Amino acid sequence: MNLAIDGGTPVRAEHPLPSPLHPNGRTFGKEEEAAVIRVLRSGILSGVWGSEVPALAREFSRLIGASHTVPCSSGTAALHLAVAAVDPAPGDEIIVPPISDMGSVAPIIAQNAVPVFADVDPLTGCIDPDDVQAKITDRTRAIMVVHLFGKVAPVQRLREIADRAGVMLIEDCAQAYLAPVSSGGPYAGTVGHIGCFSLQQYKHISTGDGGLAVTDDPALADSMRLFADKGWPRESGERAYLSFALxxxxxELTAAVAREQLCKLPGVIERRRASAARLAELLAATPGLHLPVDDGDHVYWYFPLLIDGLGAAGLERYGAALTAEGVPAIAGYLARPLYAEPVLREAKAYGGSGFPTRGVAEYPDGLCPVAEDLVSRRLVVVPWNENFGEADVDDIAAAIRKVHSAVAPS
Ligand SMILES: Cc1ncc(COP(=O)(O)O)c(C=O)c1O
Structure with missing residues (x-):
């Protein structure tokens, strides 16, 4: 079969798959429209004086099983609230994985702390607890774990490691809403000290941008609320600025839409899991193709494929060929591990000072070999969607089989 990338007929030529950049790939409906109008008619658009933001905080806390939720303006902001609540001194270290969005790392630099990268598991891409343990020093103040693509990371083990070391565990759940840590157990985001979620355009639920930080600790909740509001303790009635904050x-508009999206979230997760299970069944026993590890704990933000023996050029071709067949796919997910980005490698943060990392941390090639192998040689991701129907999944499977047999080594 001639691949579409070489001029052949695409598997999916006519109707593009549902996409988060199109109404057919989102769950916005009459409920969200009514919510926006409700807020506009109230005359109050700011969460400081409105009722929607506090209601969202209560509803998300109940849904996720946490005592406190601090709504904020993005997933990166939620992670910044968390890192600020850790309150690192300049030069303190926070351990992070190299496969994530830069939103996991930027808040660390913003708080003048040093990102220390631990390698990842070769099958899930989530941070490897053994390497986390090896990277702990007397300067470590926190561990950040990312539930990559919607797969729950070994968060209970990481919590034990964090507790033993006397440091905090932050869960980046931007890609993992309602992901059960164990069967019937807590959801991702509630095992660590703080869990952070994103409402960005591409996430399971969206308000365009937005974030939620959850915790069971009232002191951490207070400190995150202050950091989201210039350090101003509104409930005291006093105009004071208690600490550095943004x-x-x-x-209110964002919160009102988020509340409606929350109602739809369980259905979104169920549909994503069902269609991912169908794809996994259709692709089972494809030689040289590893499907996502799913112990009932994957909520499929993306559907990751691991392919044996491709090499760098083969990986690029695999992703481009799938996209040409009508199944948008991203080779490697990232262009490079996060530590190889100029912001870290060239310490581009505070003028020419190189602060806080130059001369303190090195970010060379080979720092996290498993992550490098995944990103440059083995991993292709297919953005997943709750609105994929059975025929869509059948097309995705057909495209992957076609590309795999032509591009993967036999
Ligand atoms: C794992 C992860 N962390 C952090 C972020 C940052 O979230 P936001 O884009 O809402 O700032 C994202 C998404 O963009 C993400 O996927």
Whole structure:
């Protein structure tokens, strides 16, 4: 079969798959429209004086099983609230995985702390607890774990490691809403000290941008609320600025849409899991293709494929060939591990000072070999969607089989 990338007929030529950049790949409906109008008619668009932001905080806490939720303006903001609540001194270290969005790392640099990268598991891409343990020093203040693509990371083990070391565990759940840590157990985001979620355009539920930080610890919740609002303790009635902080407040419009999206979230997760299970069944026993590890704990933000023996050029071709067949796919997910980005490698943060990392941390090639292998030689991701129907999944499977047999080594 001639691949579409070489001029052949694409598997999916006519109707593009549902996409988060199109109404057919989102769950916005009459409920969200009514919510926006409700807020506009109230005359209050700011969460400082409105009722939607506090209601969202209560509803998300109940849904996820946490005592406190601090709504904010993005997933990166939620992670910044978390890192600020850790309150690192300049030069303190926070351990992070190299496969994530830069939103996991930027808040560490913003708080003048040093990102220390631990390698990842070769099958899931989530941070490897053994390497985390090996990277702990007397300067470590926190561990950040990312539930990559919607797969729950070994968060209970990481919590034990964090507790033993006397440091905090932050869960980056931007890609993992309602992901059960164990069967019937807690959800991702509630095992660590703080869990952070994103409402960005591409996430399971969206308000365009937005974030949620959850915790069971009232002191951490207070410190995150202050950091999202310039350090201003509104409930005291006093105009004081208690600590360094920014404005990361969520608006009423965002909160009202988020509340409606929350109602739809369980259905979104169920549909994503069902269609991913269908794809896994259709692709089972494809030689040289590893499907996502799923112990009932994957909520499929993306559907990751691991392919044996491709090499760098083969990986690029695999991703481009799938996209040409009508199944948008991203080779490697990232262009490079996060530590190889200029912001870290060239310490591009505070003028020419190189602060806080130059001369303190090195970010050379080979730092996290498993992550490098995944990103440059083995991993292809297919963005997943709750609105994929059975025929869509059948097309995705057909495209992957076609590309795999032509591009993967036999
Ligand atoms: C794992 C991860 N962390 C952090 C972020 C940052 O979230 P946001 O884009 O809402 O700032 C994202 C998404 O963009 C993400 O996927």
């Amino acid at each position: 404005n990361y407040r969520m608006t």
